[in-house]
Amino acid sequence: MKIKVAPSLLSADFSCLDREIKKVERAGADLLHIDVMDGHFVPNITIGPAVVKCIRKVTKLALDVHLMIENPQEYIDRFADAGSDMITVHIETVSKNTLRAIGRKLRAKGIKFGVSLNPGTPLAKIKPVLGLVDFILIMSVNPGFGGQEFIAGVLPKIKQLRALFKGDIAVDGGINDKTAKLAVRAGANVLAAGSYIFSAKDKVRAIERIRNA
Ligand code: DX5
Numbered sequence: 747m748k749i750k751v752a753p754s755l756l757s758a759d760f761s762c763l764d765r766e767i768k769k770v771e772r773a774g775a776d777l778l779h780i781d782v783m784d785g786h787f788v789p790n791i792t793i794g795p796a797v798v799k800c801i802r803k804v805t806k807l808a809l810d811v812h813l814m815i816e817n818p819q820e821y822i823d824r825f826a827d828a829g830s831d832m833i834t835v836h837i838e839t840v841s842k843n844t845l846r847a848i849g850r851k852l853r854a855k856g857i858k859f860g861v862s863l864n865p866g867t868p869l870a871k872i873k874p875v876l877g878l879v880d881f882i883l884i885m886s887v888n889p890g891f892g893g894q895e896f897i898a899g900v901l902p903k904i905k906q907l908r909a910l911f912k913g914d915i916a917v918d919g920g921i922n923d924k925t926a927k928l929a930v931r932a933g934a935n936v937l938a939a940g941s942y943i944f945s946a947k948d949k950v951r952a953i954e955r956i957r958n959a
């Protein structure tokens with residue numbers, strides 16, 4: 747499977763997002779990972795649809811919008827209309843029926859739909875919804891902040907999921923050249939990485955090192 751690298755904007759310098767985005771675009775990013783936090787589902791507040799709309803204007807990269815928010819169904823339209831190419835909601839925040847409704851809506855708009863699960867959430871929670879989504883995002887840190895350490899305990903979950911799911915499996919949190927290798931070996935093919943890429947002087951090299959994992 748093709749390995750895709752998704753720099754996470756959370757670790758960028760927010761005072762010059764345009765420039766930061768262009769740097770990773772030129773350096774070979776496949777997607778732009780955008781972390782949306784509401785101060786309820788996670789203890790941090792970040793980016794809303796207005797900012798996603800501005801980001802849409804400055805890049806051709808696919809916008810991979812990761813919603814770490816409660817009641818995502820209430821905000822889906824706004825993020826979709828802001829220009830998202832992919833939207834992920836957390837399994838901890840929705841019922842199966844809501845997830846199905848969100849998926850239907852996004853597919854009708856041509857937007858890819860994913861579901862994510864926290865490190866502490868068992869795989870069993872997403873098994874019933876595997877047929878309703880295009881991709882899965884496995885959290886390898888407890889969501890809320892960039893720069894945390896990769897939780898290796900999620901590796902068996904990735905491996906078990908790969909045996910059941912043929913679509914893209916993304917891993918998010920604590921990804922660097924070493925942990926990317928572990929994640930890919932377990933079966934992941936999309937790597938979201940914030941601090942490792944944005945703190946690197948040579949972003950081409952940082953992205954290549956993750957891609958070659
Ligand atoms: C964590 C976010 C991640 C985060 C990754 O809540 O969902 O996307 O930005 O940052 P690093 O790569 O620094 O762990």
Ligand code: ZN
Binds near residue numbers: 754779780812918
């Ligand atoms: Zn994320």
